[in-house]
Amino acid sequence: MRRVLIGTAALLSAVFIVVPLVYIFVQAFSAGWGAYVANILDPNTLHAIWLTTLVAIIVVPVTIAFGIAASWLLSKFVFPGRGLLTTAIELPFSISPIIAGICYLLLYGRQGLLGGWLSQNDITILFALPGIIMVTMFVTTPFVVREVLPLMQAQGPDQEQAAVTLGAGGWQVFRRVTLPNIRWALLYGAVLCTARAVGEFGGVAIVSGSIRGKTNTLPLHVELLFNDLNVVGAFAASTVLTMIALVVLIVKTVLERRG
DSSP, X not given: OHHHHHHHHHHHHIIIIIXXXXXXXXXXXXXXXXXXXXXXTSHHHHHHHHHHHHHHHHHHHHHHHHHHHHHHHHHHOOOTTXXXXXXXXXXXXXXXXXXXXXXXXXXXXXXXXXXXXXXXXTOOOTTSHHHHHHHHHHHHHHHHHHHHHHHHHHHXXXXXXXXXXXXXXXXXXXXXXXXHHHHHHHHHHHHHHHHHHHHOOHHHHHXXXXXXXXXXXXXXXXXXXXXXXXXXXXXXXXXXXXXXXXXXXXHHHHHHHHO
């Protein structure tokens, strides 16, 4: 029975994971190395890679800072509305990213609640970088909190209180007591957050407008290439996302073992 279960798991992994990964690279190189490089070096593809990287560089540190602050607040203090705040942080897991994008559209769009005021003050949010950052930040908010908060709650406030009693300041308490205790959970949450930020599609598709060379992130660019019937180019761009996913998976596995 054990061999049957192991064999079944291996077969399913091969069918649903290994074969699609191999197929992506086979299709990407089906027209030769030269065509692959030409598609990767296409200006629109390079811009999509750059924009996706820029969004992740901006979103992940902000999400980490928010996750630490929110976890500290929820684990160390009791206050009215604590449960409501916890629910609000978990909300992105319950709402489709497309719904979130539509909400941003109804709020910041030209005909939205704040659209008139934004237009009068020449502020552009939708179909520009700010909108992409905001919706990506929304969908990645819970990842760091979900990893760090349970650990902080399990550890309790005793070590921090002891450090304060010995004369440590707030920054010293965080750097020398709190951070060493949560570092692996924090890194794990950051890795998940990065993967989500890089691969986000639904919400970004609503607020970005998918403008080639301007607001087109890499996942959106793959879809546009498929719609243009440039299958080789689409698979070439997909290999970049695939390699990012593999790196994230390796880092995630290492952190799980260290943590």
